[in-house]
Amino acid sequence: MRAIIEAFERHQIMSRQALDSEWVRAGIKNVLLGPAGLYEGLRGGAQ
Template sequence: MNGVLKGKLLENAMLVEQAASNSKEQFANSPDLNKALIDAIMETLEAHQIMSHQALNSARVRSGLKEILLEPAQLYEALRERSAPL
């Protein structure tokens, strides 16, 4: 599920811009990241229904997902790479 969520978040132009303009700590505290995470979870709901329900119903699970996305999955770094000019 994390790979799917990361892929959806990488498509978010606003997150790309925020990752390019802010420190990792500022980015992690962005309300836009929280909203985008919920939106991505909802989009994957059908494919991952049980896990998605757990994530949507638990701030703790969402916090864990965000931590995984920011650290081992390196979402912030991947978004910053997308903001770099070609």
């Protein structure tokens, strides 16, 4: 149980650090809208 709690806490910390970083957010956006094709995939699914 303790291992699960610790993993959850660490995940929260890393997530907060990523969200607080404009550089990380821009990188995620570039990947999702570029090579990952998220926008195109979602548009295709809506049709």
